[in-house]
Amino acid sequence: MGQCMCCTKCRRQPSQHEVIVHLDEVCLSQPISNPAIPIALEDQGPSERLLVAAIDIGTTFSGYAFSFLHEYLSDPMRISTNNWPHENGMSMKAPTSILLGPDGNLKAFGYEAIRKFGDLAENNQHQDHYFFDKFKMNLYQSNLSTDFILSDINGKTMVAVDVFAKTILYFKQHLEQRVRECLDSSLELSTDDVQWVVTVPAIWDDKAKFFMRKAAEKAGIEGRNLTLAIEPEAASLYCQHLPTYKPAVHHYAEKFDVFRPKNKYMVVDLGGGTVDITVHRVLENGALEEVYQPTGGPWGGSTVDDEFRALLVSIFGLEVFEEFKNQFTADVVDLLQAFELKKRFFEPDKDTPLSLKLPMSLVDHYKHRSGQDFQGLLKTKFNGEIMLIQDKLRVFPKTFHRLFNKSISCIVRHIQSLLEKEQVSGVSVLLLVGGYAESRVVRDSFETHFPNLQIIHPPESAASILKGAVLFGHDPHAIVARVCKYTYGIAMMAPFKEGLSDPRKKRIINGELICDDVFDVHLSVGERVSLYDIRTGKEYSLHRGQSHSLLEVYASSVPHPEYVTDNSCTRLGSLVLEVPPDTHENDKIVVCLYYSGTELGVSAFNLKTKQKTKTYFDFLG
Template sequence: MLDQIPAPVFRPEVRHHDLVVAFDLGTTSTTYGFSFKEKPWDISLPSEWGSSVGLSLALKAPNCILTSGQGAFKAFGYDAQQMWCWMSPNESKKFRYFDNFKSQLRSKGLTRDSMVYSTLGHQLPALDALAMTLSYLKKHAQKEVLIQTDLSLDLLAVQWVVTVPAVWSSSSKQLVREAAMRAKLINEVNSNNLILALESEAASLFWRQTNQSLINRYLLIDCGGGTVNFAAHRILADRRIEELVESKGIDVGGDSIDEGFLSLMEQIFGQDVMKNYKEECRTDWLQLKLDFTRAKTSLDPSQPGWRFLVPIASSFAECCRRISGRGLEQLIDARHRNRGVAIAGCNLLLSSHVIRELFDPVVNQIVQHIEEFLEKDPLKTVNKCVMVGGFGECHILQDALKKAFTSRLTFIVPREAGQCVVKGAVLYGHSPDSVAKHRSRKTYGIQVYEKYDPDIHNPDKTIQKDGETIAFPVFHTIITRGEETKSGEVRKFMFKPSSSKVKRIVSPLYETDKLSPVYANEAGVRKIGLITMELPGEGMDREVQCVFTFANSVIQVELSHVVPGKGQGTAAKVSVDFLSELC
């Protein structure tokens, strides 16, 4: 608990590295890129993804992990997928398959003991899942650098970058940093050798290089598998980027359409059929999902009378007969036939009406958030929208958004929309100050004591201390939601201990969407971390200097005590524990 004293501001140093390696951890798929500081724009992507399954040109790998029954790492990506699919039911009981686990890391209540769940309900610590992923990617990148450049990768000379969605909580981001330390990318949690880059900012950095027009103010939508992130940027005269408003995100994306398709399959053919097919015919089940995903992205809705074809394996027809006693066409009832569901040879035929119904819930949410964004004062004159991300390449989504904003926005889809994030993350690693100004996505603060003022404070939120009425717990704002901060800017404050006998400071860190919270325990204010520090000596004349740095999507804190008559003591960087079970 602290009493407050105001103080000035200072800037941190900028560091440089020989090589930047950036990991784009998507919900559905993962990739990485790298380049050297001499030629930062000469970005290389993996050349051997999928070679084990004959996909030599694949630029992304499926985000899945195979472990032993005891949780030991066995395989990642295509290798994990192939091994799992070809196992017999009895053999598979000895292993655990974790698919799309990143979607389980969005929770604001994550702790170090949080779990992710396999397709069959088995558990794996989330920290282990992330560490396994980063360790595998690190080793793959080492091999790739050697293949493409004939150079050995010096881990100490690498600037690592990991992309994160705007919707991720502080605890999710800290989990990534702790996993990176366990994977031996960095030696300490807050190491400058790891940067967490917002996906939307990374994509914007890459697009600005390919943008040869005079567009300098635009809305950017990063449409991924598990999230859609919204940002509004301006390109400055020096080609750096400035956030016009705080970015936001929603927990929908291309995967939501896939889930809707599988739900539709259950409605048509029955839950028992789909459950049995998933368990007994893993390879064909996976192929069904992949075929739908590819068709979803590539189909052109501008063609008259378009319909959607999904290949159906013979094993599915056999499963239907075995479980339900009926064939494919017999299972399609009149209601679904009238809506445009049919069997055409070895394909499931879905009408444009059925497909648009799958897209409508996702499209409606995206449209709603774009409309809310455009209502903000800095964006009322913005008329360009850049769409990036793998789901951003989907023509059905593009068509729906263009129709929704016909007279308001012009949509731009870069040629490499699906690679904008990873390539932009590499550029961000070379030049973190390329984003000149950020906007805080939350209001952050700590709790302090204040002298009671009846015009400001609630008399029910007071305590008696040394014969004086004190307001507590007062929310002391560090930064306000939407507030602009320059690249590398920090906030510096001076505090006094709450009593003369205090030997250790334990101060919670809070966040809220409110602009001006009064108390740390009011509705809508959430404890997200703990700041701790040993405080030597005794007396009320001691002071603590707190420096809060908001950089690269992470909050860092540096504390130092001021010794009476001797000036400032030793400064120490203090980790904010966002994963504490006490939060």
């Protein structure tokens, strides 16, 4: 028995693009005898577009890359990126920092945004501007909605989807200008000549992925031209095209090919905010399949930043440091940017203390507020492990190394627990990618804790996701199967069964005993799902007079949830089905939930007309 659309049932107001039809306040379909109807899934991959353009918005750094079809066919690794200038040289990515004017329009991004914001702050003209920094981690939450708000560095707020849309639009326009410079002046690409790819972490839930899609569409990227790429998967595809490596631990001359058929390996994407982990098996044709659902946690490089901030608080005190952040905002940004470079290139085996330029505004503010000698404070609290020499904070390696402990211990424990899973048995290689993987501390820790595994850190690991996203845009069939991270299903009513059904769910509808809030499972957590094989749908009855049918979609962390109200369940949103005008009472429609590339997809088939029915998700409604 399937659930149809009714506001009494779903207990909420429809969004502006939904239509709710009252059916005598009953949200009920008739039972059917054979709910299993095969549905052939269409090929979800893009056609051969002339250009693939990828945007990677990271917690700490962001960038873009692109390649033309003819370049990909002749040399897949011929991928163009942008070099962003800064005071220490050039980098393939820019800081994820965006400066908006008082009117909300974009003023600058990346290094330029940090510089301009600093200039505004020096002249006390920054208060009416918006400066957002490292804002991606805000999407790592369960209560995401289209009206979710972000706070900037001064506490001013803006709708989050607008901040992400402006960031994507900035990269889109910058990339399009670069492409125009590459093209013959007589040539022009149309909208449908370009396949856009936007990267997302593997551990993001479906709401966060849908949020990023909405932001990209708001930035002017049409949905049919947009693919979301899972970050560690993109990195894995990139590494497939690199030369084979010598193992990082065992120094012998033979080369090791991680991508030989039947080999199983773990991709550990060490980003600024999250650590995303996927486990792949290489098939005979070179394609990849997931063997365990994506996993990970918020243990990336920003965890080290948090520990550094905690160190500053321990030095200056919380009150002084908070006042400093509010009064000298630009100095805080500069200090954390300087720390980012030290963190990435810190060499733990050297005895030389690290020098970090400390804003004298912070030292002066401490002296003014406390009346104490700063040098004496450091000597008392840190026993010479931290010193101030002129305007440089000198931190001894042992103290600096401790800033990584929390992050690394979380990562190591999680990987150790994964390696004990039956599905992960046989993994002999850890492939370290992402910007945080450039840290010597991180790489050394992996070699120490996993001495029996091959630890591979490819060159340009920070760019592996960005360039891999371009490869994925050209060849979305490179990943042929996924493992469900959650159990997905639809809320429905079913006949009440004495002794089996929960008495609290008992309802009487038109004289019938009904069990409410039943979880009708379509996909189960841990289930291997082919992206291109035929899947089985489930029938739901329609009612005459409906123009749309609304079904509530839920996710659960357990394989066999009974009710959508169980603690393991989360409402993802609505599935909206367009109903043909000539529908008769109890006509059937077949609904199939499946993986559409990297996202949860839906297909609906009208048994009467033998035609597909227009469907879409509203995950943020």
